[in-house]
Amino acid sequence: MDPIRLGIVGFGKVGKACAETLLHSKDLSLAGIVRRSESLTLPLAEAFRKVPVVTHMAALPRAEGALLCVPAAQVAGAARDCLQHGIPVIESSVLHGEAFCAYRETIHRLALHHEVPAIVGAGWDPGGLSILRSLFALLVPQGGIEETHRIADSLHHIAMVRQVVGVKAALCTEHRTSSGRRQRYVYVELEPGVDGDRVAAAIRADPLFLGDDTVVFPVESVAALEQGRGLVLERRSAPGSVAHQRLLFEARFDEVWTTAWMMLAAARALPGLRPGAYTLLDLPVRDLWGTQADQAVRAWL
Incomplete structure (x- = not known):
């Protein structure tokens, strides 16, 4: 099976992390990078010197999907633009709750109209953390969940x-x-x-x-302050439940790389999707592993 060819829209921290990972992936490949016209002449790292750099996804030949790595305020516009050109998208929006559901419905209608799939909220939060919250709720059906986002x-x-x-x-x-x-x-x-x-x-x-x-x-220097992200996720069973249970997840991580890896996992699910907008909770976990699915089953089950 040929690698899935992906274009990266936006080349900030997440875009660069996606690109670096794609260079070493066996089942995904980097079709090109989409940058603003004023950024086209900016130098790239040696590893990306031979990668096509364009101003629009439509200019990338045979691209099978777009990873939207632009600032939050630009995600919706970039998604619409790609979908209108028949290009599937994967994005990591920052919306939650009703705002996220309304946004997803908008993208869903566009994706259906242009007959392509879109995966929304496929970063860390919403995204990977959403899967963890859902799993905790399945394991402890009656109870409450607490999140502590440590300074990061x-x-x-x-x-x-x-x-x-x-x-x-x-x-x-x-x-x-x-x-x-x-x-x-x-x-x-x-x-x-x-x-x-x-x-x-x-x-x-x-x-x-x-x-x-x-x-x-x-401050005089931001570089001196930068650090990773921290999270404590805890779910306790409700008082009076049949069984007293407490689940605890504690993590310290780099959100840039976590977001990039989650987006790339979502991209592996693109080939089997019908037109419409999907979240990570809509996708079978097996599909996130792509060609490594059988290996994942042997390793994790």
Whole structure:
């Protein structure tokens, strides 16, 4: 079976992680990279020198899918554009709950109209973490789940802050206060002469930060602050349940690479999908392994 040829739209951290993984994959291959016209002349690492770089997915020959690795605010537009050209998409949107369901329905209608599949919310959260939440709920049907996001960088929020004029680099972290209120700490490295108060106001006004207690800190170097992401996921059985159960998952990880690997796992499921929009919960786990499915069964069952 020939490798699935994938194009990468956007070449930030997640895009680069996807590209690096594709170079060493046996069942997936890198068809090309889609960048903004003003970024076409920017140099690429030696490993990507022979990879086609274009301004639109339609310009990549024989591409069988698009990995959308653009900032959160641009995902919907990029998805529509690819679907209109008959190109299946895999994306890692940051939406949750009713907002995610409404977005998925919109993409579903577009995918049906253009007769191609789309996989939405295929990153870390929603995505891999959604699978873990669902599995915990299946194992403990009656109970509650608690999540503690330890101080660490927030991928989608970082991408948004970096688009604010005057921001050279950024790091966004989140944690819960003792009362349960979420706080976001935003560390920004500013260009010379930039007004920090203006930047802070622009960040707080963005929809991604509305409703959160956001504190903005200008710093000399963001690189010195960067760290991995942390999570504790716990589900306890409800009082009075037949059996008392407690499940605990604790992790520390790099969200960039976790997102990239989840998107590539989703891409392996593309060949068997009919037109429409899917989440990871809609896909058989076996399909996420692609050609490695039989090996996964032997290893994990």
